[in-house]
Amino acid sequence: MEKKFFYAQVPPLRCGKDLDNRWKYEIPAYRVAPHVWNVGGQDDVCAYLLDSGEGLILIDTGYEQTLYMLIDRMWRIGFDPKNIKMILLSHWHGDHVNGCRFLKEMSGAEVWLSAVDEEQHQLHKDDNHPQRIVPYTVDHLYDDSKPIELGRFQIHTRLCPGHTPGATSFRFDDTDEETGQTYHCAMHGGLGVFPMMAPETLAKNGQSEEQAHRFVRDCLEMAQWDVDIMLASHLNQGNVLPNIPKDTNDYHVFVAGYAWGDILRNRARAVMDLYPDTYPPRENE
Numbered sequence: 001m002e003k004k005f006f007y008a009q010v011p012p013l014r015c016g017k018d019l020d021n022r023w024k025y026e027i028p029a030y031r032v033a034p035h036v037w038n039v040g041g042q043d044d045v046c047a048y049l050l051d052s053g054e055g056l057i058l059i060d061t062g063y064e065q066t067l068y069m070l071i072d073r074m075w076r077i078g079f080d081p082k083n084i085k086m087i088l089l090s091h092w093h094g095d096h097v098n099g100c101r102f103l104k105e106m107s108g109a110e111v112w113l114s115a116v117d118e119e120q121h122q123l124h125k126d127d128n129h130p131q132r133i134v135p136y137t138v139d140h141l142y143d144d145s146k147p148i149e150l151g152r153f154q155i156h157t158r159l160c161p162g163h164t165p166g167a168t169s170f171r172f173d174d175t176d177e178e179t180g181q182t183y184h185c186a187m188h189g190g191l192g193v194f195p196m197m198a199p200e201t202l203a204k205n206g207q208s209e210e211q212a213h214r215f216v217r218d219c220l221e222m223a224q225w226d227v228d229i230m231l232a233s234h235l236n237q238g239n240v241l242p243n244i245p246k247d248t249n250d251y252h253v254f255v256a257g258y259a260w261g262d263i264l265r266n267r268a269r270a271v272m273d274l275y276p277d278t279y280p281p282r283e284n285e
């Protein structure tokens with residue numbers, strides 16, 4: 001079987017580079033699950049819109065410079081940004097949070113983050129590299145023992161440190177009323193491993209190597225989850241770009257049971273390779 005989805009090096013993760021020319025990287029909104037669309041509007045970082053039937057949920061918000069694309073994509077697929085009730089942030093980095101303040105002011109949405117990354121947010125809120133953090137306030141902290149509920153969705157959170165100490169993954173079911181089919185969907189909170197999890201970076205940030213080892217353990221454990229649709233948090237994490245269908249309303253291409261496990265195991269291996277003394281080489285697997 002030819003696998004369409006895998007961890008790909010392209011498009012290169014721009015992470016704030018060339019934002020002056022963001023229109024060069026624009027993509028349409030496309031549907032990834034019965035009630036879920038990527039409305040991020042560019043080929044780098046995703047922002048997932050969930051239509052709960054009782055208001056909208058947004059997972060991540062993209063860059064401040066690409067916010068107009070996100071708002072445009074929402075209107076184009078028939079949603080009013082003022083109906084966003086919840087903004088769930090995967091981690092504190094600017095490429096995921098910088099649309100948050102504007103969207104909250106527009107909609108009154110409540111903003112969620114993990115307690116650990118709220119601490120990081122406070123520590124780094126004045127950083128200017130690789131982009132500034134647009135000031136915003138967090139209303140709720142995730143409690144992984146309690147799903148977040150709105151309308152048809154019950155979203156389970158899971159702390160998965162590594163990319164940041166408080167990166168959080170999301171897992172939920174979505175049913176297509178036309179077919180009766182239910183899909184297990186999941187988004188990992190942070191799969192970028194380099195340089196974040198390299199020994200020298202962790203040391204520089206005063207963080208323990210244990211964070212990298214925890215990431216490896218979590219990825220290998222979470223790879224066992226039964227996930228039909230993997231929501232990539234950056235398009236390259238799933239080789240998504242070449243697979244966006246012409247009919248952007250047809251989500252079926254994204255139903256790929258292998259993708260989640262394959263990609264998480266790939267990322268665990270990438271971290272293991274940063275610690276050759278701790279982990280046996282690839283040939284022994």
Ligand SMILES: [Zn+2]
Pocket residue numbers: 091093163190192
């Ligand atoms: Zn990040």
